Amino acid sequence: MVCACLITVGLLLYIFFDVNYFIRIIFTLGLGRLIGKKHKILDVLTTYGICTTQDIDLVLRHMNNARYLRELDFARFYYYDRCGIYSAVAKRGGGAVQGALSIRYRRSIPIFTPFKVVTKMIYWEDRYFYLEHEFINMTDGFVCTVVLNRQTVTGLKAPLSEIIAEIDPTAKRPEMSKDLQLWLESIQESSQKYKKQS
DSSP states (O other), X not given: OHHHHHHHHHHHHHHHSOHHHHHHHHHHHHHHHHHOOOOXXXXXEEEEEEOOTTTBOTTSSBBOHHHXXXXXXXXXXXXXXXXXXXXXXXXXXXXXXXXXXXXXXXXXXXXXXEEEEEEXXXXXXSSEEEEXXXXXXXXXXXXXXXXXXXXXXXXXXXXXXXXXXHHOTTOOXXXXXXXXXXXXXXXXXXXXXXXXXX
């Protein structure tokens, strides 16, 4: 009877929740805390994955678009945890939410192919910080996908630069790259368009 109840509960969890997502986050953060070291804000961090049958698209040959975003969650949470940025923001009553993404697919990741996601902080402002992610095929080293990621910090009175200086006093904000500058201009144009409409 107990076994049947546990199986039923397990099935209900899998039906109503993406249980694998939560297991993967717990695994990623737990493993990082067990064997990983703390990193500085500007360090490059790497997470690993493999394109399985749960990740493929309709043609059953390569990773679908939604899975890239999912992998970004794991890479971002790992970065937050290992650099200490999220705990420092949360300690002050703040949070961080996905503000914008720019994804450029250069080549697909085929089924059963191992890959890594390389994450680094490339810039920050008072309310935003910017991460760059590269999906790299581990069989040939090709950068398959490049992502620019704007994280919006919410609920803070102090500027983000103060928090970063506290976490890593040696961190110097990098120069803004040309592609980031153009992307931010595009976001600003889009924002103005929708402000006029409303």
